[in-house]
Amino acid sequence: MPxxxxxxxxxxxxxxxxxxxxxxxxxxxxxxxxxxxxxxxxWKKNSIPKFITPIRYDIDIYDITYMTTWxxxxxIKATGLYFVPKKKGLEVPTLIYNHGTIxxxxxxxxxxxxxxxxxxxxxxxxxxxxxxxIGLGRGEKQHLYHHADSEANAGIDFLKVIDxxxxxxxxxxxxQLFISGYSQGGHATxxxxxxxxxxxxxxxxxxxxxxxxxxxxxxxxxxxxxxIEYSQPHYLPYLFIGYNVAYNAFPKDEFWNVFEPPYxxxxxxxFDLSYTREEVNHALPEIPKKMIRKEIFxxxxxxxxxxxxxxxxQNNMYxxxxxxxxxxxxxxxxxxxxxxxxxxxxxxxKENGVERVLLRHVGKKFNHRQCADYAVVYTKFFxxxxxxxxxxxxxxxxxxxxxxGIAKKLR
Numbered sequence: 358m359p360x361x362x363x364x365x366x367x368x369x370x371x372x373x374x375x376x377x378x379x380x381x382x383x384x385x386x387x388x389x390x391x392x393x394x395x396x397x398x399x400w401k402k403n404s405i406p407k408f409i410t411p412i413r414y415d416i417d418i419y420d421i422t423y424m425t426t427w428x429x430x431x432x433i434k435a436t437g438l439y440f441v442p443k444k445k446g447l448e449v450p451t452l453i454y455n456h457g458t459i460x461x462x463x464x465x466x467x468x469x470x471x472x473x474x475x476x477x478x479x480x481x482x483x484x485x486x487x488x489x490x491i492g493l494g495r496g497e498k499q500h501l502y503h504h505a506d507s508e509a510n511a512g513i514d515f516l517k518v519i520d521x522x523x524x525x526x527x528x529x530x531x532x533q534l535f536i537s538g539y540s541q542g543g544h545a546t547x548x549x550x551x552x553x554x555x556x557x558x559x560x561x562x563x564x565x566x567x568x569x570x571x572x573x574x575x576x577x578x579x580x581x582x583x584x585i586e587y588s589q590p591h592y593l594p595y596l597f598i599g600y601n602v603a604y605n606a607f608p609k610d611e612f613w614n615v616f617e618p619p620y621x622x623x624x625x626x627x628f629d630l631s632y633t634r635e636e637v638n639h640a641l642p643e644i645p646k647k648m649i650r651k652e653i654f655x656x657x658x659x660x661x662x663x664x665x666x667x668x669x670x671q672n673n674m675y676x677x678x679x680x681x682x683x684x685x686x687x688x689x690x691x692x693x694x695x696x697x698x699x700x701x702x703x704x705x706x707k708e709n710g711v712e713r714v715l716l717r718h719v720g721k722k723f724n725h726r727q728c729a730d731y732a733v734v735y736t737k738f739f740x741x742x743x744x745x746x747x748x749x750x751x752x753x754x755x756x757x758x759x760x761x762g763i764a765k766k767l768r
Contacts, residue, residue, distance in 0.1 A: 383422040410477040414442035425514035436494035438487040440479035445527040449484040455538025455545035460634045501599040505672045508545035509552035536566040543571020547674035563681040567736040573702040576669035583646045590641040620648040675702035682713040682750040684739045688728035689721045713749045
C-alpha cells in the first residue's frame with residue numbers, strides 16, 4: 358500500500374530527528390577487562406600510589422561507534438572508548454576525558470599515559486567517556502585539529518548515547534558530570550564545557566571541569582611558537598590542514614602553496630596519516646614559520662584581519678563565562694603548550710565574573726610530558742571533592758597534597 362504524502366512527510370521528519378536530534382550507538386564491543394587484583398599489580402608496576410586513587414572496582418573497556426555531525430551538519434560516525442566500573446545497580450558520576458594530540462588516526466590513547474588516567478578514575482567509581490574526536494579512531498572524515506566545535510560535538514554526542522548503553526550494563530549515570538583532558542584535550546575540555554552550557558544546560562549540567570595544559574589562546578599566546586625553536590613543529594601544518602578543510606579557506610588546488618618548497622610537497626606526504634608524530638617532527642624545520650611562504654607569514658603578522666588570524670580567534674577558548682567550577686592546571690616549564698595560556702584564561706574568567714575558577718600551578722620545572730603526571734592527580738583531588746559534598750570544589754586533602762609535594766621535589 359503506497360504511503361500518503363502526509364505519511365511521507367512524517368517519515369522524513371522522523372528520520373531527520375533520529376539523525377540530528379539524538380545520537381545513536383552504531384556498534385560496540387568489549388576490548389579489555391581488569392580485575393581489582395590485576396589493577397593492583399598494574400599500580401605496583403607503574404608506581405601509582407594507592408592514596409591517589411583507590412582500587413575499588415573491576416573495570417571493563419568498550420569500543421563504541423556512534424553518530425555525530427560533520428562541519429556541514431551531515432551525520433557521520435565517530436568512535437571512542439568507555440571505561441566502566443563493574444557493579445550492577447551502581448550509580449556513577451561521569452567523566453568526559455579528552456586526549457592529547459594524535460597524528461596517526463589509528464587509536465593510540467596512551468600518549469602521556471592517558472589510558473592509565475582513565476583507568477584510575479574508572480576503578481574509583483567514575484564512568485569515563487574517552488572520545489577519539491572526529492576523524493580519529495575508526496571514525497569517518499578527517500580530524501580537524503583544535504577545531505572547537507567538532508571537539509565539542511564528539512564529546513557531547515558520545516555522552517548522549519551513554520544512558521542507553523548503561524542500561525545494557527546495569528548501571529546508571531548520576532547527576533555529576535565532570536570534564537577534563539590534557540594538551541589538545543585541555544582545549545577540547547573547554548569546547549565541550551562551553552557548548553554543553555550554551556546548548557544542553559538542562560539536560561547535561563556540568564558539575565566541574567579541569568582543563569590541563571591547553572592552548573586556550575591560539576591566536577595570541579600559542580601563536581608565538583611559530584617564530585621560535587619548537588619541539589613540535591607539526592602542530593602548525595596540522596592546524597592549517599584542519600582549518601582549510603573545516604572552513605574551505607583556500608581553493609583546493611591552491612592550499613599547498615601556503616608552504617615553502619620543499620614543504621609544499623613534503624607536508625602532503627607526512628600528513629597522509631601513516632607517519633608517527635616523531636617522524637613528522639623530524640622532517641620539519643625547528644622554527645615552524647620557515648615552512649610557510651614568507652609573503653603569507655608577513656600577511657599574517659601585519660594584517661589583524663587576515664583570515665587565518667580570524668579562524669584562530671574563532672577557536673580561542675579563554676573569553677567566555679563558565680558557570681560550573683573550573684580548575685586550570687599548568688606547568689611553567691611546559692615547552693609545548695605555553696603556560697601563559699592558562700594565565701590568560703584565568704584572568705579573562707575573573708574579568709568576566711566567573712565565581713569559581715582555580716589556577717593550579719602544578720610545577721615550575723616539569724616539561725609538557727612530566728606535567729601530565731601531576732596535573733591529573735590535582736584534577737582527581739578536585740573532582741573527588743565534589744563527590745564528597747563540596748559545591749565549589751577543593752584542592753584536595755592537605756596530607757595527600759603534602760605527599761605529592763615531596764614526590765615532586767624528589768623527581
